[in-house]
Each structure stands twice: as C-alpha cells, then as structure tokens.
Amino acid sequence: xxxxxxxxxxxRAPWTRTQLLRAAIDLADRRGIESLSMRKLSQELxxxxxxxxxxxxxxxxxxDGMIDEVFSExxxxxxxxSWQVAMRGRAMSMRAAMTRHPWAIGLMESRRTPGxxxxxxxxxxxxxxxxxxxxxxxxxxxxxxxxSYIYGFxxxxxxxxxxxxxxxxxxxxxxxxxxxxxxxxxxARLTIEHVLQPGYDYADEYExxxxxxxxxxxxxxxxx
Amino acid sequence: xxxxxxxxxxxRAPWTRTQLLRAAIDLADRRGIESLSMRKLSQELxxxxxxxxxxxxxxxxxxDGMIDEVFSExxxxxxxxSWQVAMRGRAMSMRAAMTRHPWAIGLMESRRTPGxxxxxxxxxxxxxxxxxxxxxxxxxxxxxxxxSYIYGFxxxxxxxxxxxxxxxxxxxxxxxxxxxxxxxxxxARLTIEHVLQPGYDYADEYExxxxxxxxxxxxxxxxx
DNA sequence: ACCTGAACACCGTTCAAGT
DNA sequence: ACCTGAACACCGTTCAAGT
Numbered sequence: 241x242x243x244x245x246x247x248x249x250x251x252r253a254p255w256t257r258t259q260l261l262r263a264a265i266d267l268a269d270r271r272g273i274e275s276l277s278m279r280k281l282s283q284e285l286x287x288x289x290x291x292x293x294x295x296x297x298x299x300x301x302x303x304d305g306m307i308d309e310v311f312s313e314x315x316x317x318x319x320x321x322s323w324q325v326a327m328r329g330r331a332m333s334m335r336a337a338m339t340r341h342p343w344a345i346g347l348m349e350s351r352r353t354p355g356x357x358x359x360x361x362x363x364x365x366x367x368x369x370x371x372x373x374x375x376x377x378x379x380x381x382x383x384x385x386x387x388s389y390i391y392g393f394x395x396x397x398x399x400x401x402x403x404x405x406x407x408x409x410x411x412x413x414x415x416x417x418x419x420x421x422x423x424x425x426x427x428a429r430l431t432i433e434h435v436l437q438p439g440y441d442y443a444d445e446y447e448x449x450x451x452x453x454x455x456x457x458x459x460x461x462x463x464x
Numbered sequence: 465x466x467x468x469x470x471x472x473x474x475x476r477a478p479w480t481r482t483q484l485l486r487a488a489i490d491l492a493d494r495r496g497i498e499s500l501s502m503r504k505l506s507q508e509l510x511x512x513x514x515x516x517x518x519x520x521x522x523x524x525x526x527x528d529g530m531i532d533e534v535f536s537e538x539x540x541x542x543x544x545x546s547w548q549v550a551m552r553g554r555a556m557s558m559r560a561a562m563t564r565h566p567w568a569i570g571l572m573e574s575r576r577t578p579g580x581x582x583x584x585x586x587x588x589x590x591x592x593x594x595x596x597x598x599x600x601x602x603x604x605x606x607x608x609x610x611x612s613y614i615y616g617f618x619x620x621x622x623x624x625x626x627x628x629x630x631x632x633x634x635x636x637x638x639x640x641x642x643x644x645x646x647x648x649x650x651x652a653r654l655t656i657e658h659v660l661q662p663g664y665d666y667a668d669e670y671e672x673x674x675x676x677x678x679x680x681x682x683x684x685x686x687x688x
Numbered sequence: 689a690c691c692t693g694a695a696c697a698c699c700g701t702t703c704a705a706g707t
Numbered sequence: 708a709c710c711t712g713a714a715c716a717c718c719g720t721t722c723a724a725g726t
Contacts, residue, residue: 449609456676
C-alpha cells in the first residue's frame with residue numbers, strides 16, 4: 241500500500257484559462273454567484289486554491305473573464321437583414337444569455353475592463369447601425385438607449401422573480417395579501433386587475449418596450 | 465485616574481435604525497459599497513459590531529433599509545402637470561439620487577424585499593399614469609419600459625466612468641491607443657469622430673432616450 | 689430592552705517552497 | 708513554467724454573558 245506514486249496517480253492535467261472560466265460559470269449558474277469563491281472553484285476542479293492564480297491574476301480578473309465568455313455566447317447582429325431585425329435578434333440573444341446566466345446581469349455592463357468578445361460584440365452592433373445609414377450621432381443614441389433598456393429590463397425581471405406566469409400569480413397574490421389596497425391603491429389595482437389576470441406574462445413586456453425604442457429610432461434615420 | 469465611570473463617560477446614546485442606515489449610506493458614499501462591513505460600520509458609529517444586530521437583523525436587512533432610504537429621497541411624480549412632465553421629473557430625480565449614491569445603482573432594482581418608501585414611490589408612479597388616462601395595460605408597459613431604461617442607463621453610465629466630459633476624452637483616447645482601428649473599426653470610428661469631438665457629453669443621451677420612450681407611449685394613450 | 693467580546697466558519701491573497 | 712500549503716488580514720454571524 242506504500243509508494244503509490246504510479247502511473248495511475250500522476251499529477252492532474254494542467255488547467256486552461258478557458259477551462260477554468262467555464263467551470264466558474266458553471267458553478268455560478270448552478271449555485272449562484274455568491275457561492276463562487278476561489279476556494280470552492282479550486283475544489284470543484286480538484287486542485288489547490290492557489291493554482292488558480294497561475295491562470296487568473298485575481299478574482300476580479302476571473303469575473304472579467306467569465307463576463308467575456310458570456311459575451312462570446314451572444315449572437316452578433318446579422319448583416320444581411322434590416323437593422324430592425326438585426327437589433328431585435330441581438331436583443332433577444334442577449335436576453336437568452338442573461339436568462340442562462342442570471343448572475344451576469346448586474347456585471348456585464350458594470351465591469352470596466354471589457355474583453356475581446358465584448359469589444360467585438362459592441363463593434364458589430366455599431367457597425368450594423370452605421371451600415372444601415374445611421375448618422376454617427378444617431379448611432380450613439382441607439383446604442384445608449386438599446387443597451388440601457390436591455391440591461392435594465394433583465395435586472396428588473398430578475399428582481400421581480402417572474403419565473404413562470406404561475407409563479408408570478410403566486411407572488412402577486414402574496415403581495416396583495418401583505419399590502420392592503422388602502423396603503424398602495426394603484427399598485428394593488430394594477431396587480432389585481434392586470435397582473436393577476438389569466439394570460440399575463442411579464443416577459444411579453446420586453447418586446448413591447450423594445451419596439452417603442454426601435455420605432456422611435458427609425459424616425460431619426462434617413463429612409464433608403 | 466481610577467474609577468472614571470462619571471457623568472462625562474456615560475454609555476453612548478442608543479442607536480436609531482434610521483441613524484444606522486444614514487451612517488451606512490454615508491460610508492458607502494464615501495468609501496464605496498465594497499468597504500461597507502458590519503465591523504467598519506460599528507467602528508464608524510463607535511460601538512460593538514454586534515450592537516448593530518439590535519437594529520438590523522443581518523447585512524441583507526441593512527442593505528434593504530439603505531435602499532429604501534434612497535427611495536425616500538426621490539421626488540414623487542408631480543400630480544398637477546402633464547404625465548410627460550411628471551415622468552420626466554421623476555426620471556431626473558431618480559438619476560440624481562443614483563449619482564449621489566452610485567453604490568445603489570445595481571441594488572435598487574434587484575433587491576426582493578421593497579420597503580415602504582419604495583412601494584409608495586411605485587404606487588405614485590402608477591397612480592400618475594392611471595390619472596392621466598392610461599389604460600391598465602399601457603400603464604404596465606410604461607412602467608416596465610421606463611424603469612428598465614432608467615436603471616439600465618445609470619448602470620451603463622457608471623461603468624463607462626463618464627464623470628466629466630474631460631474624463632471621457634481621456635478615457636476614449638486611452639481606448640483608441642490601446643485598440644487599433646483595425647480590430648474594432650466601428651468602435652474606433654464612433655470614438656474618434658463622435659465621442660472625442662468637443663462638446664460631447666454622454667449624460668446628454670439620457671434625455672434623448674427618455675424622450676424616445678415617452679413619445680412612443682404618448683401614441684398608446686387616448687387623447688384628452 | 690439593549691449592548692458586547694469571544695469564537696466559528698468562512699473569505700481573497702502574499703509568501704515561500706516545491707517540481 | 709506550473710503547482711501548492713501555511714499564514715495573514717479580513718468577513719458575517721452565533722452564542723453566551725452582561726446591564
């Protein structure tokens with residue numbers, strides 16, 4: 241039983257940065273960002289905690305890398321179609337990525353060191369608008385308005401915890417019980433007469449607001 | 465020098481929950497949310513760390529309280545004027561509060577236990593729209609779209625670190641140096657030909673996007 | 689009812705040492 | 708070049724004890 245350093249117990253394969261980032265994303269997806277620690281991540285990967293620092297300079301760098309990985313999952317705006325279709329597609333793909341990785345929602349737009357995938361994505365969005373004939377200033381307006389809306393909606397949706405329409409109904413009902421209509425009459429009315437009605441789904445609001453912005457932008461662009 | 469338990473060294477005055485919340489907000493404003501710890505906060509207030517738990521059930525409760533305090537600083541939508549003016553005013557007041565308390569930006573819309581000031585605020589917004597003749601469903605659209613945009617813009621603005629136009633120019637210049645136009649041609653063009661031009665101020669984008677949404681909403685409302 | 693220190697189970701990261 | 712354990716300076720919170 242002694243001297244077991246044989247071929248079957250050779251040192252584990254060295255990690256890749258990407259491997260490490262994917263493992264961190266997986267951990268955050270499964271257990272939430274608050275339980276992503278350097279110690280738990282190294283345990284997940286089966287190595288010493290400090291070995292992580294050979295691939296990542298610190299935890300902030302780890303997070304930056306994770307976010308850039310998420311950006312790499314997002315569809316670039318398609319070139320061959322109208323800018324409205326391309327922008328709608330990107331917005332949908334963005335929302336899908338944030339649904340897969342809810343922990344990323346507060347982080348994607350607040351980190352200050354964008355990675356290459358992030359920059360490529362933003363470059364493609366701007367390129368799509370410029371190619372569609374947007375003047376530079378309108379491109380800037382479109383970029384600011386769309387991204388603000390997309391990120392903000394995801395943030396709000398997460399906090400409202402509107403998973404399925406059924407969950408929504410349960411939560412709304414709890415709200416109505418907890419806060420009598422006397423104190424917050426309008427909130428109560430909106431909840432009872434609208435949110436609690438059959439067929440209501442908060443997710444539907446996403447495209448409505450998006451169209452509002454896209455339609456507004458269309459009027460700022462010279463027609464082809 | 466012994467037995468100093470005299471009138472001048474009596475026990476410190478008991479804390480109030482509000483006092484404690486204001487001190488926490490002040491600490492977060494001055495040093496950033498990442499250096500707000502129960503230990504540092506109690507030190508700031510001159511008491512034992514565990515004394516905080518007599519006024520706050522845990523750190524999450526502390527954060528919830530802080531956010532509700534921030535909401536109490538925001539102007540309610542004014543009733544006497546048009547809904548456009550009221551909504552614009554609220555949006556501006558919201559932005560001002562988030563500028564005063566940048567640490568609150570990611571938190572105001574992602575916490576799941578809204579306090580009374582938060583609920584009062586949302587109730588007033590919904591009430592303003594209903595009073596203006598908005599159908600319930602359009603009220604829901606307006607609420608979702610406006611809040612998404614307002615929070616998202618603040619988040620983006622913070623990450624872009626666009627403090628003053630001068631800072632913007634400095635950052636943009638650093639960006640251009642770091643990333644040659646070859647790799648991100650459209651991003652480079654927007655930066656050089658638009659962002660780096662004199663008079664550019666990202667803050668101006670706020671009202672432009674806001675008007676886009678307000679104008680779009682106006683078309684969904686029966687005219688008076 | 690309010691306060692508090694000690695202790696516990698965690699963190700991220702520096703350092704010095706291994707291969 | 709990559710790996711790693713021990714140690715340091717932090718966390719939030721439980722507990723048991725004080726007034």
